[in-house]
Amino acid sequence: MELLTVSGIGLEEHGNPVLQNISFRQPAHRKLALAGESGTGKSTLLQIIAGLIQPSAGEVRIGGDRLRGPAEVLVPGHPGVAYLSQKSDLPHSLRVEQVLRYANKRPPAEAQALYALCRIDHLAQRRTDQLSGGEQQRVALARLLLGAPRLLLLDEPFSNLDRGHKRILQTVIDELGTRLGITCLLVSHDAADTLPWADEILVLHQGRIVQQGAPAQIYRQPIDEYTAALFGDYSLVRGAARRRLLPRQPAAGALLVRPEEFRLSTTKPGLQGTVSSVRYFGNHDEVEVALPNNGVRVRQPIGQWVVGQTVFVSLVPNGGWLLQA
Known part of the structure; x- marks a missing residue:
């Protein structure tokens, strides 16, 4: 009732x-x-x-x-x-x-x-x-x-x-x-x-x-982005990078990804990028990765990544949310 x-x-x-x-x-x-x-x-x-x-x-x-x-x-x-x-x-x-x-x-x-x-x-x-x-x-x-x-x-x-x-x-x-x-x-x-x-x-x-x-x-x-921003950090991935991360989704729209929905690796598969900064948050690091025409923020265990390192970015299962264009 x-x-x-x-x-x-x-x-x-x-x-x-x-x-x-x-x-x-x-x-x-x-x-x-x-x-x-x-x-x-x-x-x-x-x-x-x-x-x-x-x-x-x-x-x-x-x-x-x-x-x-x-x-x-x-x-x-x-x-x-x-x-x-x-x-x-x-x-x-x-x-x-x-x-x-x-x-x-x-x-x-x-x-x-x-x-x-x-x-x-x-x-x-x-x-x-x-x-x-x-x-x-x-x-x-x-x-x-x-x-x-x-x-x-x-x-x-x-x-x-x-x-x-x-x-x-x-x-x-x-x-x-x-x-x-x-x-x-x-x-x-x-x-x-x-x-x-x-x-x-x-x-x-x-x-x-x-x-x-x-x-x-x-x-x-x-x-939308307004609602996303109220509840935490996120990255928007567009263009070719977005299509490679979600190849079976419609071409239009940006991919909204929370920091914990990315996966980092030193080997393929994934989008190749370069670590541009690493910030310490006590129980995790936030790693900024520069991709072609995109920059993403990734939440990772402490101490695994250094500035200038080459990395490969992918999504965890069911990660990311496609915003409508």
Whole structure:
């Protein structure tokens, strides 16, 4: 059963379209991510779903009930929906225990279990202005969860966090669905936030959905270069080099290849090229190979290749994706 139904959402600001005919469904307990570069309307769409912005067209339904926007109600929002913004917006200088007590609608044992889930049970006596950014974000999340929402909207929740606090919050969000039965919709421009987490990804560009699918499909078979670039590095191979790598495919179109989809060898078969640079990334090297009229980036084990070396490039089985011309 669909928990969230978004139908024909559009928004104009000062006569300019911000969102255009956005429609999708999210079943309960399914993790959905909205991806796109800055300015594509991701956060605006999330605020419409939260009931904080009035759309110009279309409607949002939560569990079959139409969500009313701020132009229709005195207090914006929906009782079954919680919205976590990039900023925690906690009351200044209150103790964490006070902030949570004012928001709590759960029995004491449930509340304590929730604090442990959010990794904040040791922060009760600290003031909100004494918390790090990651701690503030987790307290803000716990405050929302105390209201027992059915749908949690996460607007770039990791954008202002260091690596350590980001990983803690990612773990917390991973556990929400299984432990609390809460459905999550996450907005991010970072592939590392969406690919390992989401069941399905919607890609937004210039206010429209341009691709929708499972993470593996979005990553391996992007509809265009814009979508490919959102989710990692790639190389485009054209012309004779492309036809040699995929000889049985139509002549038109460029071959989009992720770095791990190439294979390097010191012997034939393959396209002959020359190593132009080798960059160390800790658990792998990225090798730039100059081919005739093409340059490609190849992910390889550490220490096997040197600049100036002659190599032969081929594809791993089922590697590469032919973009339409």
